[in-house]
Amino acid sequence: MDTELAISALGALAQGTRLDAFRLLVRHEPAGMAAGDIARHLDVPQNSLSSHLGILARAGLVRAERHSRFIIYRADLDRMRALTLFLLQDCCAGRAELCAPLIAELTPLC
Template sequence: MENDSAIAALGALAQGTRLDVFRLLVRHEPDGMAAGDIARQLDVPQNTMSAHLGILARAGLVQSERHSRSIIYRADLDGLRALTLFLVKDCCAGNAELCAPLVAELTPCC
């Protein structure tokens, strides 16, 4: 991941609604959610939700797929992985035992 991509992803998540959307989509993996359902669950107008989803998609954090009349959004876990690895790539200057608690904290989720 390049600096510009990481900045775009972090910038997309640096807004409350978008952070809530991303976290909601992560919880609904692998099925994803329709845009209208996301908007209703977070109590956000649908047109505003579309803008937020577009920003997250351009930042590489969500993917969309058309299913009949609905667009299903999913968290892009590869994008999240790339961002996380970018942030911790040189963790603790290569001193693996210092990074062990971070890795252990991340491991149980999957």
């Protein structure tokens, strides 16, 4: 991942509703969620949510798929993985033992 893509993704997540929507979609992987369900769950008007989902999609963090009359949104976990690796690429100046606590804390979450 290059710096511009990382900045775009981090910028998209730097807003409360978008961060909540992304985290909600991560919890609902791999099935994803319809936009209306996301709006109800987050108690956000659908037109506002549509704008937020568009920003997340342009940053590559969510994907939309049409299923009949619904649009199902899914978190792009590959893009999030790339962003996380970009942020941790130079972790602890290559001294793996210093990164061990971080890795240990992340491992049970996956």
